[in-house]
Amino acid sequence: MTRTRRQLSFYPLIAGLIALYLLYALVQNFIVDPGADTFIHHKAGQTRELQTKTWLTVLYLHVGFACVAMASGLLNFAARSYERHRRFHRLNGYIYITSVFLVVLTSGYMAPYATGGKISSMGFNLLNILWLVITVTALVHIRRKRIRQHRRWMIRSYAFCFTNLLIHLFTFVLHQLVDLPYITSYTIGLYAAMVLVLLAPEVIEPSTNALS
Numbered sequence: 768m769t770r771t772r773r774q775l776s777f778y779p780l781i782a783g784l785i786a787l788y789l790l791y792a793l794v795q796n797f798i799v800d801p802g803a804d805t806f807i808h809h810k811a812g813q814t815r816e817l818q819t820k821t822w823l824t825v826l827y828l829h830v831g832f833a834c835v836a837m838a839s840g841l842l843n844f845a846a847r848s849y850e851r852h853r854r855f856h857r858l859n860g861y862i863y864i865t866s867v868f869l870v871v872l873t874s875g876y877m878a879p880y881a882t883g884g885k886i887s888s889m890g891f892n893l894l895n896i897l898w899l900v901i902t903v904t905a906l907v908h909i910r911r912k913r914i915r916q917h918r919r920w921m922i923r924s925y926a927f928c929f930t931n932l933l934i935h936l937f938t939f940v941l942h943q944l945v946d947l948p949y950i951t952s953y954t955i956g957l958y959a960a961m962v963l964v965l966l967a968p969e970v971i972e973p974s975t976n977a978l979s
């Protein structure tokens with residue numbers, strides 16, 4: 768049967784781009800700049816002093832589990848993953864939820880030291896709460912066998928995996944192109960990323976075939 772336009776799958780393209788981003792995040796944070804020197808440099812003069820060793824260990828865990836969340840979520844969005852590989856989908860789903868929980872936990876530790884001070888800390892804490900509530904809502908839906916709602920809420924949850932990418936994109940544009948100070952750019956970038964991760968799933972939801 769010929770595929771109609773609506774049935775065309777964007778999954779391989781999206782999966783390829785996400786795989787590239789994962790590779791970039793791992794290489795950048797564990798090989799190129801394992802001491803996060805570039806990032807820490809922007810924290811000079813902040814009121815709350817960084818416990819660099821502990822902060823770095825937490826950051827490694829944060830980045831590691833963030834990558835696991837991104838990869839496991841991606842696998843579960845693969846075409847008919849639920850119908851064809853139900854056991855894998857369930858196990859992998861719990862891996863995703865555990866990773867989200869650990870990213871939120873590590874983020875909770877780092878939030879008070881966030882670049883930009885109190886305003887950024889508040890933004891990260893809000894993100895933490897929203898991500899947890901949305902992910903748990905997705906879990907509750909599937910426990911009650913509501914597959915459509917589960918899928919909708921998982922798309923909302925998965926959008927949060929793009930937070931760091933979006934923050935850096937906005938920061939780059941505002942700092943490098945608009946010439947705003949780095950800290951201002953980062954703080955605006957954080958809130959802009961938050962708006963985008965909340966709104967984007969509402970726009971792509973009506974055409975969720977794009978993901979499958």
Ligand code: HEM
Nearest residue numbers: 792806833874877878880881882891894895927928930931
């Ligand atoms: C899932 C994809 C994510 C990845 C790959 C990721 C990665 C990173 C990395 C590499 C950093 C170090 C600083 C930088 O280079 O930006 C960082 C910092 C941080 N991340 Fe994430 N992150 C992710 C998602 C999140 C989410 C969803 C939250 C909040 C709910 C969060 C909260 C934080 C906090 C609080 C910091 C410290 C920021 C600062 O010190 O200014 N991250 N993250």
